[in-house]
Amino acid sequence: MAKVRDVYDYLNQIAPFDLQESYDNAGLLIGNFDNTVSAVLVCLDSTPEVVTEAIERGANLIVAHHPIIFSGLKSITGSNYIEETIILAIKNNINIIAIHTNLDNILTNGVNEKIAQQLGLTNLKILSPLNDEGQLGAGIIGELSKSMTESQFIDSLKKSMELKVVRHTKFIDRDIRKVAVCGGSGSFLLEKAITQQADAFITADFKYHQFFDADGQLVIFDIGHYESEKYTIELLVDLIKNKFSNFATHYTKHITNPVFYN
Numbered sequence: 001m002a003k004v005r006d007v008y009d010y011l012n013q014i015a016p017f018d019l020q021e022s023y024d025n026a027g028l029l030i031g032n033f034d035n036t037v038s039a040v041l042v043c044l045d046s047t048p049e050v051v052t053e054a055i056e057r058g059a060n061l062i063v064a065h066h067p068i069i070f071s072g073l074k075s076i077t078g079s080n081y082i083e084e085t086i087i088l089a090i091k092n093n094i095n096i097i098a099i100h101t102n103l104d105n106i107l108t109n110g111v112n113e114k115i116a117q118q119l120g121l122t123n124l125k126i127l128s129p130l131n132d133e134g135q136l137g138a139g140i141i142g143e144l145s146k147s148m149t150e151s152q153f154i155d156s157l158k159k160s161m162e163l164k165v166v167r168h169t170k171f172i173d174r175d176i177r178k179v180a181v182c183g184g185s186g187s188f189l190l191e192k193a194i195t196q197q198a199d200a201f202i203t204a205d206f207k208y209h210q211f212f213d214a215d216g217q218l219v220i221f222d223i224g225h226y227e228s229e230k231y232t233i234e235l236l237v238d239l240i241k242n243k244f245s246n247f248a249t250h251y252t253k254h255i256t257n258p259v260f261y262n
């Protein structure tokens, strides 16, 4: 019988929780390491709907990318979706693990490798390495097997990431071969992408003024936060399934993206 601790330890082997950013709150957020795992439900965001789904499907462990508890709570009365999620989880003995920036900060089996694979990039390297070994750090940079025009690239990007809409900066009339990637809010890596001569930078959460910083040196493609990370669910399901055969691991049925397009 696998315990919550076994799943945590396994995730810790893949993406050590120590690698999380200082502002982050990845780890076991709700529950107990000694609880026996009945089944796992994987999601990007633990919401009340996701917790309800876990209860209905008999999964007492949720593995989420985003930590539902991120900053200090002074009361838990159910007055917002965070508190509702916490109350629902505790009342129903649901454990919640968040594997967040630690999963962003690894080369192999991380959020960004998964995106790079979707895009067909090879020769992957960490965009902003934490040390000389280059296995750890933020973002990834890689190459397409053959270069594409910017409009070919945008078509291929929409197809491979299943996107309806992409926000991007002005085309600079340069073929795209070298591509930098950062799932989620990656604007802090723009300079690194430029320095390493990426032709395109794929990420999310760019603000109006930050788009100007592309400055004709590459094209920024802002594909949306949820859209950039959605394959992380598949990544985690596959990893957990391959390791543990004594319980089921499910994808959530809910699309938790809070952003809608019309």
Ligand SMILES: [Zn+2]
Binding pocket: 066, 183, 184, 185, 225, 229
């Ligand atoms: Zn994210």
